[in-house]
Amino acid sequence: MKYFDTHTHYDWAEFDEDRKLLLKKLENTIIVNIGVNGSSNIETIKYTNEYKNVYACLGLHPMNVSTMEDLNNIKEIMNDKVVAIGETGIDYKFPNIELQKEYFIKHINLANDLNLPIVIHCRKAHEEVYNILINNPVNKKGIMHCYSGNLEYAKKFLKLGFYFGFDGPVTRDNKYDEIIKFLPLDKIIVETDAPLMPPFPLDENSRCDSSSLKYIIKKIAKVKNMDIDIVTNQIFLNSKRVYNIK
Numbered sequence: 488m489k490y491f492d493t494h495t496h497y498d499w500a501e502f503d504e505d506r507k508l509l510l511k512k513l514e515n516t517i518i519v520n521i522g523v524n525g526s527s528n529i530e531t532i533k534y535t536n537e538y539k540n541v542y543a544c545l546g547l548h549p550m551n552v553s554t555m556e557d558l559n560n561i562k563e564i565m566n567d568k569v570v571a572i573g574e575t576g577i578d579y580k581f582p583n584i585e586l587q588k589e590y591f592i593k594h595i596n597l598a599n600d601l602n603l604p605i606v607i608h609c610r611k612a613h614e615e616v617y618n619i620l621i622n623n624p625v626n627k628k629g630i631m632h633c634y635s636g637n638l639e640y641a642k643k644f645l646k647l648g649f650y651f652g653f654d655g656p657v658t659r660d661n662k663y664d665e666i667i668k669f670l671p672l673d674k675i676i677v678e679t680d681a682p683l684m685p686p687f688p689l690d691e692n693s694r695c696d697s698s699s700l701k702y703i704i705k706k707i708a709k710v711k712n713m714d715i716d717i718v719t720n721q722i723f724l725n726s727k728r729v730y731n732i733k
């Protein structure tokens with residue numbers, strides 16, 4: 488089967504020991520690595536040159552907005568394997584909410600400038616994120632990464648044309664089931680957010696990588712009561728579609 492990990496952080500220190508070996512092992516999985524600040528963006532670009540299967544999404548993570556980095560730096564390092572802008576958005580776990588909002592809008596403007604979709608990180612801020620998207624539409628839409636909102640907001644973001652990324656937590660908690668059931672299969676994608684959030688049956692405190700995508704897909708197929716091969720294939724096609732990869 489074909490696998491596509493739409494959200495990873497292989498530049499993080501957790502992979503320093505065995506990154507090369509691991510990415511070699513994953514050469515048949517398409518991977519989007521998400522840069523979270525200037526140096527992480529540069530590292531991500533490096534992987535796109537080194538590995539045929541690795542694509543890039545560049546931005547300044549909500550946890551890093553206090554650095555006040557200039558997003559125009561992204562334009563300087565762009566190549567044709569940059570498929571999205573982000574991750575950006577609002578997360579109440581991190582400080583500087585007003586600055587997070589400001590950077591969210593800056594990312595939207597950059598994405599529209601470059602004609603790219605956006606990857607949205609949203610925690611406990613679905614109303615704020617929704618309002619910003621209403622007032623600042625993203626032409627190429629994008630992904631609600633690691634979707635953690637309720638059904639009501641799922642309907643709203645779906646109406647805006649967004650895709651929904653599901654991660655390890657859906658394998659550990661049934662609270663996502665009604666949303667997975669509701670969403671059309673062609674709007675669902677999967678992501679490991681490696682090294683974070685390993686899916687069941689992996690140890691919750693272990694490091695995860697793209698090889699565990701299959702557990703997330705298995706849970707989605709089960710909730711949707713659909714054949715796992717059909718679900719795997721459709722999710723692969725969705726991932727290519729949202730990132731415009733031929």
Ligand SMILES: [Zn+2]
Nearest residue numbers: 494521574680
């Ligand atoms: Zn992430």
